[in-house]
Amino acid sequence: MADAPPPILSLVGVSKAFGGVQALQDVDFTLRAGEVHGLVGENGAGKSTMMKIIAGVHADYAGRFLLDGREVRFRSTRDAHAAGIAMVHQELSIAPDLSVAENVFLGTQITNRLGMVQWRRMAQEAESLLARLGVHADPRQQMGDLPIGMQQLVEIARVLFSGARIIILDEPTSALSPPEIARLFSALRHLRAAGRSIVFISHFIDDILSIADTVTVFRNGRKIMTVPAADTTKGGLIQSMIGRGHAELEESYTNDIRLAAPAAGPVVLEADGLCLGRSLRDVSLSVRAGEVVGIYGFMGCGQAELARVLFGKMTPERGSIRVAGRRLRRGGTAGARRAGVAFVPDSRRAMLFHQEPVYKNTSISILGRLSRLFLKPAQERALAQRQIEALRIRPPRVDALLGALSGGNQQKVALAKWLTYPPKVLVLSEPTRGMDVGAKDEVVKIVHGLKAQGLAVVIVSSEPETVLSMADRILVLRKGELVREFADEIVSKDRLLEAA
Amino acid sequence: MNDDITSASTAHPAPARRGLGAIARSQMRNIAPFLTLIVLIVFFSVVSPSFATLGNVGNILTQVSVTGIIAAGLTFVILCAEIDLSVASIANATGIAVAYFTLQDSYVNIANVPVPGWVAILLALVACSALGVVNAAGLVVIGIPSFIMTLAMMQIAAGISALLVRGQIAYKIPALISTLGSGSVGGIPCIVLVAAFVLLLSHLVLTYTRFGRYVYLVGSNREAAENAGVNVKLILGAVMVISAVCSGIAGMLGVAHFGSAQQNEFDTYLLDSIAAVVVGGTSLFGGRGGIGNTIVGLFVLGVLNNGLDHVNIDSFLKILIRGLILLLALIINVYAQRLRETSAD
Known part of the structure; x- marks a missing residue:
């Protein structure tokens, strides 16, 4: 002007x-x-x-x-x-x-x-x-x-x-x-x-x-x-x-990012020929232990559905999912959890209980391991206390109502839920959406830590920066189809956008 | 982005600053019904000399027992943010079923199928469980909202009752049911003991078991429970069956208590049991409340019903007063939810 x-x-x-x-x-x-x-x-x-x-x-x-x-x-x-x-x-x-x-x-x-x-x-x-x-x-x-x-x-x-x-x-x-x-x-x-x-x-x-x-x-x-x-x-x-x-x-x-050489671990997650309406067309992928696979695509390309299918929230019309060799049958999210799949959805509201204390939020996914029939509140609190200390959650009280925590601390509680007994596969949907640079940095660190522990991590996102900063291998989803795989090569945001 | 600001602003009620006021606000749903109960007791004790007597306490306990058993099951359902409108009909059908399987006197003109008493009880329990399973299947397999599903079941169970008795009245029931419903041990009516047992058991299940925790968390945030790997459908199905079985037990004992099995005998119990749960402060939005609240709610209704009989009041006005009290409780229920959300969210 x-x-x-x-x-x-x-x-x-x-x-x-x-x-x-x-x-x-x-x-x-x-x-x-x-x-x-x-x-x-x-x-x-x-x-x-x-x-x-x-x-x-x-x-x-x-x-x-x-x-x-x-x-x-x-x-x-x-x-x-x-x-x-x-x-x-x-x-x-x-x-x-x-x-x-x-x-x-x-x-x-x-x-x-x-x-x-x-x-x-x-x-x-x-x-x-x-x-x-x-x-x-x-x-x-x-x-x-x-x-x-x-x-x-x-x-x-x-x-x-x-x-x-x-x-x-x-x-x-x-x-x-x-x-x-x-x-x-x-x-x-x-x-x-x-x-x-x-x-x-x-x-x-x-x-x-x-x-x-x-x-x-x-x-x-x-x-x-x-x-x-x-x-x-x-x-x-x-x-x-x-x-x-x-x-x-x-x-x-x-900048250009050099993707890591293929991981050598055993294949933990294997999806074969997943089909779901117009959202997924014959999607096959496999993830090894200690590997972070990013799935990138524009919003509405089917990536949200893929994350849900992997966690058993949606049943694919065709195709199969195997976790550590065992076929995941129609058991809903409870079946997926038992098979060793953990899921972190894109919104905090969809994974936390705001009116409940912190310890009930961290124990929900492991109650089955803590008890057959009767709850063991003392153990629940002790485990929550350990997570609070490990992740430096503030305030450090197991009885604090979750809603009274700040957003960042709530996010940590959400992750803590899955970390007591590490799962085999972690599916993260849009893990950095709406986060500022500092918070993104934290997430990157946590994901790298989990990778080092030998988890198979799947990151589903429509933000190229997110997959580029965390993934070892990137799959590009376009209109429900996997169209391109980037592995062991140099990749950049431009190339990713081009492929989608 | 702006969400972050607003949530950050309300996110720090700073535990240290949480004074009595804040605690009272967050406990509003527990305090209000209890205060109501005390006010009612004091009021009726003052205006009626016959109200605060030991005999009348026994009356009130007996009067709330059938409602109490139904309300125990209903508490599970309402904690999950669902509703069961078929409780009274299922109670009625189960009560009639147990009489149907018992040999009736010759003047009772019912084409019944007499079997031994324990078989009759078992069959009646199977019948109410089956109706509960149908409710559960409609809700979680087909996906019919519980309000509509149980409305249909209300009619279906009423139809079963009608077909079994065909306008007749049955009087004979198995001896065990008869004892539990109308007998007494050491001066305490058995039905009161059964109600106390059912309420206690429900409380233990809700408070100390994994299943109970899931019930609260599913009611508190269904999506989060699903995302944590909880089998939400199983929990919802289970609460519908629990509700139906509690109704069935209440129905059998109710028949013994009233001394007969006939159609429409339990009609008032639908409103009473829902009112007991809600008046007690259990949230209609799920996740808040419990058996303790239900017991307080039961006594609020019980004292109100009983007390109005002790004061000289137009019996038609009683109906209106009950309605107004229920409305007041609903207002408190919604208001308490809002207070809690603003103080904790």
């Missing part, structure tokens, strides 16, 4: 606290008409909090909020909508049972004078709006039947073409493939040319640099800097994001 257009929105000295935690501290922020403004920062840096203030989600904050030079204070998202501000939240918020067209016009159905919905017009307009994002879907189709990336694009389309003049996108690209991202960016450029302002929050710094005009960096609830995108580099941004010498770590993800 050569000349600086006038600011359309500015925040002056805005602070916001949740309970005792200061999420935003004295932040100034300016958004100009016709700019794409990138926001970067680690988890919890305050990016989303600030955007939620702008979008009217949080009404309770300190500081001034100026829109077109006049001070405003939104009480609800309705107020923000009325002022022409719309936001796409990080979590997909769609109505899966409604049609695509209804989702595009959610809350703004096209009606005639009598208030009756004009279905045909709505379908036609939805189709043409989606085509602008390169989505060719039948507008009458049920939303839930679309692949996840397309669902995300439909949600983005709803906001982009809602007529809002300020559009906030929170992690819009996480579920999108590179061609989809390219189409989204071209749509954003059109909107920018039309004078709309766009705020773009992302963990993917490459995406930020390729679309944003201006970049603002957050750290620990404070604004660190605002710079023109052209004047900065990826390394520079990462440096100011983390504020310490962690840049090498991020570097190591992007």
